[in-house]
Amino acid sequence: MKIHEYQAKELFDRFEVPIPRGSVAFSVDEAVKVAESLGKFPVVIKAQIHAGGRGKGGGVKLANSIEEVKQVADEILGMTLVTHQTGPEGKVVRKILVEEGLDIDKELYLSIIPDRSTAKVVIMASEAGGMDIEEVAAKTPEKIIKVWVDPGFGIQPYHAREVAFRLNVGPELVKQFAVIIPRLYRLFFDYDCSLVEINPLIITKDKKLIALDAKINFDDNALYRHKDILEYRDLDEEDPLEVEASKYNLNYIRLDGNIGNMVNGAGLAMATMDVIKRAGGEPANFLDVGGGASAEMVENGFRIILSDEKVKAVLINIFGGILRCDVLAKGVVEANKKVEVKVPVVIRMEGTNVEEGRRILQESGLNLIVARDIKDAAEKISSIVKE
Numbered sequence: 001m002k003i004h005e006y007q008a009k010e011l012f013d014r015f016e017v018p019i020p021r022g023s024v025a026f027s028v029d030e031a032v033k034v035a036e037s038l039g040k041f042p043v044v045i046k047a048q049i050h051a052g053g054r055g056k057g058g059g060v061k062l063a064n065s066i067e068e069v070k071q072v073a074d075e076i077l078g079m080t081l082v083t084h085q086t087g088p089e090g091k092v093v094r095k096i097l098v099e100e101g102l103d104i105d106k107e108l109y110l111s112i113i114p115d116r117s118t119a120k121v122v123i124m125a126s127e128a129g130g131m132d133i134e135e136v137a138a139k140t141p142e143k144i145i146k147v148w149v150d151p152g153f154g155i156q157p158y159h160a161r162e163v164a165f166r167l168n169v170g171p172e173l174v175k176q177f178a179v180i181i182p183r184l185y186r187l188f189f190d191y192d193c194s195l196v197e198i199n200p201l202i203i204t205k206d207k208k209l210i211a212l213d214a215k216i217n218f219d220d221n222a223l224y225r226h227k228d229i230l231e232y233r234d235l236d237e238e239d240p241l242e243v244e245a246s247k248y249n250l251n252y253i254r255l256d257g258n259i260g261n262m263v264n265g266a267g268l269a270m271a272t273m274d275v276i277k278r279a280g281g282e283p284a285n286f287l288d289v290g291g292g293a294s295a296e297m298v299e300n301g302f303r304i305i306l307s308d309e310k311v312k313a314v315l316i317n318i319f320g321g322i323l324r325c326d327v328l329a330k331g332v333v334e335a336n337k338k339v340e341v342k343v344p345v346v347i348r349m350e351g352t353n354v355e356e357g358r359r360i361l362q363e364s365g366l367n368l369i370v371a372r373d374i375k376d377a378a379e380k381i382s383s384i385v386k387e
């Protein structure tokens with residue numbers, strides 16, 4: 001799960017990681033109130049969306065008077081912000097963060113993520129922080145420092161000092177790093193984060209280390225033990241079809257192609273996407289209805305796939321094990337009664353009660369294209385969308 005910068009900064013504050021003074025605002029009036037309470041200019045106004053690259057996209061601006069605060073807040077609130085992370089359609093800005101403007105001496109990069117290949121936690125840092133970190137990572141990876149922490153032993157003071165020494169920051173700042181990095185690590189660990197990132201982590205002109213930006217992602221599978229984090233969820237920022245699917249416990253992820261997929265089991269879903277690609281097609285989604293799906297879940301899955309207007313054809317690929325083929329067939333028939341199916345549907349099923357399933361589909365009078373096997377299914381569906 002992703003959260004907003006202002007929420008991530010609330011957590012930083014709770015763990016005593018220094019952040020600029022400021023507050024979230026949902027309207028121009030609120031933004032003015034926050035700016036007045038800060039008591040000096042410039043203030044920074046930052047669009048709050050679940051995507052980075054806001055600075056370059058025009059979503060981070062300075063204001064030097066209350067008049068300017070009004071003007072900038074009005075401009076950013078409601079704008080469709082397009083950044084390299086939002087896709088070309090962009091995201092509508094519904095809230096802004098209003099903060100004190102700080103005098104920046106240097107912009108650093110700092111993040112903490114799990115490193116699967118070593119089964120450790122890795123702290124990454126760079127002197128070349130700021131808005132071009134992706135380019136630094138791609139072109140000059142040697143400028144990214146990595147320090148690994150064994151999660152069994154936890155973070156030790158030398159980890160933080162090593163990061164600071166290698167960033168060439170001087171003794172006064174080494175002390176601040178030695179305090180802040182363990183706090184960030186504790187936040188990362190206690191909340192089952194999959195990412196804690198500060199870009200930029202700034203050194204101010206008066207030599208203070210402050211998190212100017214804040215990004216935190218959480219492991220969804222651990223959210224059940226962090227009810228306070230669940231309250232940060234912002235459905236406006238999520239794909240509406242993914243939100244709908246999550247209501248029915250469907251494992252649904254929207255993709256860029258035009259072939260809708262309904263599959264049971266994550267492994268079969270991955271394999272199905274592979275064969276579609278191999279046959280020259282592009283999947284519009286990943287949907288695993290689950291091993292033990294009911295007719296109702298199949299129906300909901302089918303409805304969700306069909307409500308994606310990019311979908312030009314649907315492939316149903318089911319291996320009937322726990323989910324029997326007759327149950328699947330009933331779900332498909334029910335879904336067809338409730339929603340108008342305007343696109344071709346190719347179906348391949350195998351397994352328990354497959355004969356019964358085929359009979360139900362045949363007698364339903366639905367216009368389905370039956371495939372012999374998975375390869376045949378992928379070829380049929382890919383040639384349909386190419387026509």
Ligand code: GDP
Nearest residue numbers: 044052053054055060101102130131199200213
């Ligand atoms: P992002 O582009 O979405 O990652 O948004 P950031 O929060 O990182 O802001 C982008 C850039 O705006 C930063 O790299 C800074 O250069 C600049 N910026 C943000 N806050 C301040 C501030 O208080 N003072 C100054 N001078 N620049 C700021």
Ligand code: MN
Nearest residue numbers: 052199200213
């Ligand atoms: Mn940033």
